[in-house]
Amino acid sequence: MRILLIGYGKMGKTIEQMALAKGHEIVGKIDRDNAHELQNFSSKDTDVAIEFTHPAQAFRNISYCLSNGIPVVSGSTGWLDKFEEAKNLCQQKQGAFFYASNFSVGVNLFFHFNEYIASKMQAYKEYEVAVREIHHLQKVDKPSGTGITAAEGILASYTNLAGWVSDNPEEKTKLNIASEREPDVVGTHIVTYSSEVDKIELGHIAHSRAGFAEGAVMAAEWLIGRQGVYGMKDMLNL
The missing domain is CATH 3.40.50.720 (NAD(P)-binding Rossmann-like Domain)
Incomplete structure (x- = not known):
């Protein structure tokens, strides 16, 4: 080829x-x-x-x-x-x-499970959902494409949320995507469901490109x- x-x-x-x-x-x-x-x-x-x-x-x-x-x-x-x-x-x-926003097979399985979990969790209003992504310092776009794809997978079930917002956790009508930039981080993505009594997390951490x-x-x-x-x-x- x-x-x-x-x-x-x-x-x-x-x-x-x-x-x-x-x-x-x-x-x-x-x-x-x-x-x-x-x-x-x-x-x-x-x-x-x-x-x-x-x-x-x-x-x-x-x-x-x-x-x-x-x-x-x-x-x-x-x-x-x-x-x-x-x-x-x-x-x-x-x-x-x-x-694809991310070509990793593992990340795309993460996307798949993320959509499934969101479809179940949306019925439990006591849990607040959020997305967090961490990348290397040279990463230009914020949020990452992978973070946005994860958010869109959640929003397909969370019809009460009016889209996503970047780095604004106070905006309760939208899904927040928190973006962090650190040295030598290939890519980390975490979806969190938090309530007053516990927390559920689904994450993917890339070790290399x-x-x-x-x-x-x-x-x-x-x-x-x-x-x-x-x-x-x-x-x-x-």
Whole structure:
């Protein structure tokens, strides 16, 4: 499989190692210093692109791939205000687009269990629900995409809450997502249900980026030959 890496930071480098170990070929590495070279790639020389970049560049990169017949797997966060545009473009171009806020198999099982627990806990009004996410100091977006996905999974059952809010626990009409940034933290996500008498927690702690990279390469392999917009639930049959 011929893979174009768009974004060559820590995640891009880890994906490269994982892909090469599985026998795939890296046909290009696009980063801020050579962003203009993206226009040199097409479906003739690229089987799939894996895109992990800054929120400001993500939609442009995804649009380029879809417009030029390159299936694209994206894990960039902070750009989802344009997600519907990306979906529409994918359908218009009859392309293939796979998006996940987090490619870890463990995190996506966490999402699955989170939705199930929320569907049960919403009946017990004495418990107040909250989301907490902790990442490394270089993490640009707050809250994280994974934290937002966890919140959305809860909100599907908590119809009394009017969406989520960032770092504002005093806003009782919305679900609070607390964001913390600490050195050398890969990613921690915790959902808490607190009452006056006890607390219930569901959490996921990543020890390394390897799980994210492995999931992204798995998604790229899975996307080949497909058409449409997909996510981890499709690939993992959750």
